[in-house]
Amino acid sequence: MFSKKTSEATPTKGATTLISKSTEIQGDLVFSGNLMIEGKVNGNIIASDGPAHVQLLDSGEVTGEIRVPTIIINGRVRGDVYSSEHIELAERAVVDGNVHYSLIEMIKGAQVNGNLVFAKAQQAKSNGKSSEKAADLKSNSVTPIKA
Structure with missing residues (x-):
């Protein structure tokens, strides 16, 4: 159920909520702490103030x-993903949408059917800095993973 890399992730302090394989949620989820999803969520997932961590398991x-600071995806997302701290796309991850990140890890086999958007590059453009500087930041932001 967990890959080696996924099990190394450090969850945030606080309660952990599990959406089990047989559960389907209709509507938006606003949470703090940890959220693990094995089932289906038809709605937006938003972290309230404070540290938050979401993990989408392979059946999820x-x-x-999804708007959460720390995200691990090993299931399927149909929509945009926004991570202000760290996002990991595990080997079975499929994202049909754009991924907005400041630090990203992609394991071999992960799929993104959309754009990878470096968050600090967007901020640089909005601050009036040149697009060349933003492109340099974007090209240096991916952390390589050895298999």
Whole structure:
């Protein structure tokens, strides 16, 4: 159920909520702490103030946006993903949407059917800095993973 890399992730302090394989949620989820998804969520997933961590397991599916600081995806997301701290796309991850990140790890086999958007590159453009500087930041932001 967990890959080696996924099990090394450090969850945030606080309660952990599990959406089991046989559960389907209709509507938006706002949470703090840890959220593990094995089932289906048809709605947006949003972290409230404070540290938050979401893990989408290989059987999990989300149809909607995910806006959480730390994200691990090993299931399917149909919507945009926004991570302000760290995102890991594990080997069975499929994202049908754009991935907005500041630090990203992609394991061999992960799929993104959309754009990878470096968050600090967007901020540089909005601050009036040149697009060349933003492109340099974007090209240096991917952390290589050895298999």
